[in-house]
Amino acid sequence: MTQIPACLHPPTRRAGRPNFTRLPAGVPFGLLALLLGGLLGCAGGPVSEPKHLRFAEQVLGTAEEELAWNFHALLEYKNTDNDLPAAPADTRPTPGGAAPDGGQRARRPPDFCRLAPRQPGEIEVRGLGLHFPGYLLGVEKTSRQTLGLLGGPFGACSDSDSEDIFRQAFLRVPLRTGGGFDDPTCLLKRRLDDRRRMFLSHVVAFRTLHANATTRIGGAVLYDVYARNDLLCTIQQAAATGQPPAWEKGAFFAGRAQGLAELENALRADLLSAQQSGKPYSHVFVYVMGWNTGEAASIENFNALFGYLLDAAAVDASAGSHFRPLFIGLTWPSTWSFGTSAWDQFVRGVSFWNKKNDADELGTTWANYLVNEVLTRIKQEHERLRVVLVGHSFGARAVSRALYSCPWLATPGDCQNTVDLVVGLQSAFGRSRFRHGLSPAWQEAIAVHPMHHEGIPYTDYSQFAAYRAKQAYLWSRYDSATSLSAMIGGNNEVERTRAPGNQDLFQHLDDPAAGDDRSPLPPSSEVISRVRQLAAHDRRVLLIDGAGFVRYDTPYHGGDAHSDIYTRETGQLTWELVKKYAPSAPPSSRAK
Template sequence: MKIKYLTSIFILISTLVFSQNQSDFNEREEMLGTTSSTELLFHEMINADSIKLNYPGIILGIEKINRKYLSNTEEEITPEKQRELYQIDLCRYREHELKRTIKRAEKILSHPKVMTLSHWIEFDKYQNRTLKYSLYDQLDSKQNFLENSISQIPKIAELIKSKFEQEQYTHLIIASTGWNNDQKKSVLTYNTWLQHISNAAEQKNYKFKPYVIGLTWPSTWKTVGGKIISYFNKANDADEIGMTLMNVLIWKHLAPLMRNYPETELVLLGHSFGARILTRASHSKILLNNDPENKDQIDLMIAIQGAFSVNRFLNKKSTEGNLYTRFLPWKKFIATNSKSDKAVDNAFYTTMIGNDKSSKKLTSKKAGVRFSLVSVNSEGKLGNPINETIHNIINANELINHGDTPLVGAHSDHQRPQFGNFIFNILNSYK
């Protein structure tokens, strides 16, 4: 009887404490303006222990926060201040004959809301999670919250350095999902990708021990028609993350760190707008005040059904023309396209690289860099070598053809084991 009484008291106290904590957190959500049904989906991991990365690594939680909430001091987070904090200079595009890009980039970085790292969580090899940072815990003091957020970037790199000193990893994989993925779905996708790649590697007795950085970002609107009308807005959000947060993380910290670990490959893996984020980050190195002697490169960039204009690789006089031709940020670039993918057809104003029409353009005289056309079969086996040229466009009609709805077709056909086989075959043969 006494045990039941004590148990009831414990449950009551726990409930009251939880309710108070939840109430406090709700107040902090209101302070950052992240209380809508959509916004709640992108910091769910802060309080949800059940969302776990099954591999050693980090999940970065990025949210879209109004500028007026990002400082409670007299200092405003203007677009100019935002660029200053990230130490990026858009005028550097002019030095690379990309002045048409400047106004477009300024518009993207002038949105009333800023893509902000609001939290990040570490997972060890036993799947234990540690919330390393939450912007929601910083709101009681007077400060510039965007600056506070950006200060986490070197801390992320320091953690990775400490992990690499303890264990030898074969790959540092930076992964990003694309359009219409919430935080929970993104983490599930990373676990699925890694599991399928690991299974394929094990069958071939290939050592695959990755450390993973997975992005979660507000890539959808949970409103009637939101999935459709959000397309152009989310394209800009992806470019913003690439030019700012991921640009600084990769080029100021991770690429230099990897000099100390030559046996570990730096691999970027993005799907849809996730490929847009990571390719834009790769080519935004020119916006930073880098050492001109810095020859760091990403080992491998894989763009799965990329939702960005093929013009970025073409000699065209447009805001996006030549954007990805001015220097080589990677040793190898792989992109897939498929005629079954209908989502990338939504951009009527251009040809997305994930559209099957991109192959002809990328292998034409208009291409600013040389591309090779490669094929992959339904089991993920490459039809011809990918180690001969740096840039490769892969006809994935046989592999990427399982569509969920007529509207998007096969755009999200990357959850099957055959996709893992495909990624493994790239890792095993790209050098």
């Protein structure tokens, strides 16, 4: 029988029930306080030890309380932290003779150089995850010195280190096209000069498990920088000498060389297995969420957005049996705080400019590598495979930036023909990205600080008409977030796109009640069904008025209807766009 510590034994009392009505006011609360104090005072067991993951966070510079957890929430549920050999305890006495922790044995950081790297097959995830087969890629931020990256911060465009900065980002240095803050090269160099840079920290595959009679979805970690003890060793040794690690031996390089390679190998295996089974995959979807969205919330949003799309396809007889999509979700460090205080609200607001720049960096680097390298090679082997990018808010900024970033790659290949469809939901980027004169001059010159300037990266470098992709962007007059910040997802950004001189660039799918607040809004089904009437060959940028269903405030999100997109209607709209602009081909006609 379990023995109760003496300090927890109840005091001896007389039989019968106490009459608390006879006690002075406040006595029961005082007794409760004494009891709680006794419980805390007599606690004499050993203190719990920090996870191996906590020490790896310290080495990589990502140990920032709730931020670290939110940016790699999946990794909290991996199965390896508790079976690693314990690091030696710190038993060095203090000058007073006591142990440094007051009698407890404190765990010291391990010497990662003495630990073997964990193999991908060893690491599983049981916790957060997708409701369907697919992949999740996690991107985080740390100091550029920790990653072994040269340059920064805030160097001039003409700095001699430009070539190194672009080379270490696996990008070429293109010729400058106009100079000034609109110059795409200068614009991107300012993003890559950030004091903290993004790196790929983990890749997790979610597949159907058939280990027993219960069918379920399980996560297998393909790449985990926090389990790469060889990388952690390199950073530890470099820190001990006060020097940054070598770039080609660091975490940024490893993310592209090993992390994305593991993903590409897994995608090839999935596609081959599906093809051999007679049920080949028809599409690859890449989703990215927006500002102030951690990894756990992103996974929730992925499940809603893609789940509603799958629902719409399931009840559509025209989908047939050959719509078999594969999902890839990309998470990124999109906020400075997840707290709820007034100070946290202020911090999140101030982070707007930094995070919109981060979305550009994400689109030009990791989303670019994923789409224009990995998926380009995959699609060249499976020519009928369709590729669809979907982003919300700053996520739409990232996926559109990825679309237009393939010319920055050292060997672009055929990436202009990789993406078939881009769907932006309440997109948080300016219309000036497509063409000069689409934003007021005062807005570009005064309201937007040059370090955060929108620039025109979509026009000067990409020649968007040469791209295969159809772009469709949902907007709503009820979205105050993008309207206030002059982004294309709000009402104020749409008007100039209707000018006669812009009809070659923009196509509109309007709400019949637009411009008349007294008119009842049409049902969502009317606007969505009108996608079927559009010409499939029209490659102009499509702006869709979604006020009929993007109109309700979403709790704890802000921006009024900015986040009113995790709905059945959004899934139906996305499905109609996929059918129109990225239709799947019957398996019999699929190449290879």
